[in-house]
Amino acid sequence: MNFFHVPLAKQNAVSITTSTSSTSTSATTMTTTTATTTTTCNSCTTSYSWNQTGVVLADTSSNPLSNPRCIVVEGNDTIYVCDHQLGYVEKWITNTTSRTAATSNTADHMDYISFDNSGAMYTTQHLTNIVQRYPANSLVPTVVVGAGSSISGLNSPRATAVDDNYTLYINDQGNKRVAKLDQNGTSLVTVIDTTGIISSMSAILLKSSSSDQIYISDESGKAVFLWTFGAATPSVNLTDVDCGSNLNNPRGIRLDANGNLYVADQDNKRIVMFCANSTMGTVILSFSSQPMDLDLDSSLNLYVLLNNGKVYKHQLV
Numbered sequence: 206m207n208f209f210h211v212p213l214a215k216q217n218a219v220s221i222t223t224s225t226s227s228t229s230t231s232a233t234t235m236t237t238t239t240a241t242t243t244t245t246c247n248s249c250t251t252s253y254s255w256n257q258t259g260v261v262l263a264d265t266s267s268n269p270l271s272n273p274r275c276i277v278v279e280g281n282d283t284i285y286v287c288d289h290q291l292g293y294v295e296k297w298i299t300n301t302t303s304r305t306a307a308t309s310n311t312a313d314h315m316d317y318i319s320f321d322n323s324g325a326m327y328t329t330q331h332l333t334n335i336v337q338r339y340p341a342n343s344l345v346p347t348v349v350v351g352a353g354s355s356i357s358g359l360n361s362p363r364a365t366a367v368d369d370n371y372t373l374y375i376n377d378q379g380n381k382r383v384a385k386l387d388q389n390g391t392s393l394v395t396v397i398d399t400t401g402i403i404s405s406m407s408a409i410l411l412k413s414s415s416s417d418q419i420y421i422s423d424e425s426g427k428a429v430f431l432w433t434f435g436a437a438t439p440s441v442n443l444t445d446v447d448c449g450s451n452l453n454n455p456r457g458i459r460l461d462a463n464g465n466l467y468v469a470d471q472d473n474k475r476i477v478m479f480c481a482n483s484t485m486g487t488v489i490l491s492f493s494s495q496p497m498d499l500d501l502d503s504s505l506n507l508y509v510l511l512n513n514g515k516v517y518k519h520q521l522v
Contacts, residue, residue, distance in 0.1 A: 259517035457498030
């Protein structure tokens with residue numbers, strides 16, 4: 206998706222005070238000492254907010270998606286939603302209620318989709334270890350990696366990201382790595398090894414202001430990581446929210462033009478925002494169902510896909 210300028214977010218310092226006490230005794234006296242400790246928590250706050258109610262843009266309950274997993278708002282604010290169990294993508298055109306197929310039905314499991322600058326869409330199939338590329342407005346894909354291609358080596362791929370040079374990055378979950386494939390490359394190259402650090406890699410998202418860093422969400426953990434290619438460990442670990450809670454099995458992640466990160470905090474049923482350069486998140490939306498993924502349109506309105514198949518639009522106010 207294209208980036209757009211938004212007002213800058215900021216951090217507010219919040220003081221948290223805790224008290225502890227200790228007691229000492231002797232043969233003749235008992236003394237109690239109380240110590241007070243004040244720590245400063247930098248919470249992320251913004252100069253803008255979203256309508257908390259939201260509008261249901263798409264409701265698949267009458268013709269349900271089978272385990273909806275991803276949402277992307279692309280181009281002219283066309284909405285794409287992927288069906289995990291049946292392995293296909295549907296799209297809604299802005300201001301219409303009709304759903305049309307954006308891919309063929311692969312009968313394989315699909316978690317996320319991504320687009321390159323030409324409008325081509327990339328999908329993953331983690332049962333057959335395939336990455337496919339659909340040219341813009343085409344239902345006929347080309348296999349980029351896996352059976353039907355000269356390139357192999359994936360094990361349960363879950364997500365992709367594409368940079369401006371058409372370099373493809375793949376969440377190769379079963380091999381616990383992020384793999385890279387150059388535009389005219391003939392083999393996969395490991396750029397990040399997540400062994401022992403991430404339980405279950407989910408979404409991946411290139412950091413727009415960097416050529417060698419990527420965000421990774423841990424769907425079976427409590428963090429989103431920012432990782433530099435080639436580094437043994439992540440440079441940033443995002444887990445704390447509002448100075449008192451943590452992310453819980455986060456899935457979808459998105460950036461705005463100023464580097465603010467938005468997280469679908471799945472098991473806490475909320476959307477969390479991390480201001481640019483902040484490691485403390487703040488809750489901006491809450492739900493009664495699990496958010497699986499999210500995206501932003503060209504006006505910074507938030508679109509949230511819930512596990513019940515509904516897509517909510519939350520207007521910037």
